[in-house]
Amino acid sequence: MKFRKIDDKRSMRRPLVEPDRLRPLGELPESDFELSEHLIEGADWSGAHLDGSLEQSQLRNVDLSETAISPFEVVDVTVERSVLSNGRWERATARRVEITDSQLVGWQAQFAMAQDLYIADSRADFAGISIGTAKGPLVFERCRFMNATFLGDFSKAVFIDCTFPGADFSRVANAKGCDMRRSDLDGITGLMSLRGTLITPDQAVEIAGELAKAAGFTLA
Template sequence: MTRARREWTLAEPSVPPHLEPGDVSTLGDATTAGVDLTGAVVPELHEAQVENSDLGRLRAGGGQWERVTLADCRLDGADLANLVWRDGSLLRCSLREARMTGALLVGVRLRSTLLEGVQGTLTSWHGAQLRSVVLRGCDLSEATFTETVMEDVLLEDCVLTGAQLSGLRCRGVQLRGCRLDGIGGVAALRGARIAEEDAVALLPTLAREMGITIGD
């Protein structure tokens, strides 16, 4: 009996069509909903919760976020490069063509969130939890996944060249059309489903980690 192909479809964030202009100075230590923060500059943010809002092209590069929760928000085109984000949450959000190069996410939780076309080279996902997440067309080369949990996650057409997976825990994870050459800690993918053409790239790494020499 052939197993049915799973559909990986996430609902768009629930952002109202008409939003009030947002004031960055009022975000800290507060809950804010239904605001337009398009292009806002938010390098420092603490104890904030933003809901049902547009954060497209937001700029937080090189900043520090602590205990920031974003729910039903669009972060399409956001610049989060080198952001240090601790103990935060992304719930039912979208990040399309966002820039996350060198970002450090510590204890950040992602639920029902789409990352598409994200530039995420050299990102560090330390103690992060990804559940019901789709990563599509993302560049995660040389990313580090330390004590990261992935549950019901799809990685499709992503680049994971040189990524370090040691400590990653997988459940219900699927990889399709991904570049997996040179990854470390490949045993952490135990339990994941990998397309046949992707698995071929894993053979040299698997052999190396098992002490097997390929060749004459």
């Protein structure tokens, strides 16, 4: 089992992928697919409508723009330098999944359950990320979420060096334990739904005005 360090006290499980066992796959799968132990590199699956499961696989430079996958079970998978923009993952279950260096603009991700999900170095403007149940760590690192929307259970989320200009958290149902201490909170709307989130004293000062307005005070 491989682990990724989150901070001095926490870590998360990484995908269990054995590169020597992966078989190349380039063609578009059947609409109802069950794939395991594949290397998918340079494929164009844009605009497809699929449902199925993907396990112990690597995706590199794959075009999944405007691709709809519902339902989708994704377990022990890495996604690198790929395009998920304007795609939809609906009724998704994610366990030990990493998405890095990818384009997530307009990506609509509806996770019924997520555990050990890591998304990093990605642009997620106008994305919609919904978490039904968070069973384990959800880590977002060095991502931009301009005008993105967050919904559901973010109690196990950690945001590291992320920015949120215009992002809407008003439909977050559970934020107790969410960690935003290492991110820029400027521009967030829906701050009152982030009760229980960990922030620093300096961050509290920075967003005091927005919090007051969200609580119904009139600043004069």
